[in-house]
Amino acid sequence: MILKVIDDGEITDVRINEGEVLMLPPHIRHSPQRPVPGSYGLVVESPRISGMLDIFEWYCFECMACIHRIEVPVNNIVDDLPPLYEAFYADDAARTCGDCGAVYPGKGKPPPGWADI
Numbered sequence: 001m002i003l004k005v006i007d008d009g010e011i012t013d014v015r016i017n018e019g020e021v022l023m024l025p026p027h028i029r030h031s032p033q034r035p036v037p038g039s040y041g042l043v044v045e046s047p048r049i050s051g052m053l054d055i056f057e058w059y060c061f062e063c064m065a066c067i068h069r070i071e072v073p074v075n076n077i078v079d080d081l082p083p084l085y086e087a088f089y090a091d092d093a094a095r096t097c098g099d100c101g102a103v104y105p106g107k108g109k110p111p112p113g114w115a116d117i
């Protein structure tokens, strides 16, 4: 798995190999990428406190500007996240970078090299 981590505005790749464990500090922007079909990655999340909001951000692949951000309560990742992503993918305005005009690609279409293992 490749874990995309954003720190100080820089996106870096953290490679997590089979059998390895990574403990990520809280409040670090991250995005797990599993480009190998059929692969598994186990993510253990801390329990959500009532009223707590999760933040989701999408970044432009061309200039790395944050192009869309939502803050929502998440009770169940499996049930709650797919509608959020589907809404983003269906919203052309949300997918268009305000800085450079690039349009974020659809689901499962990152640029070549984005999550190579």
Ligand SMILES: [Zn+2]
Pocket (backbone or CB within 6 Å): 060, 061, 062, 063, 064, 065, 097, 098, 099, 100, 101, 102
């Ligand atoms: Zn851009």
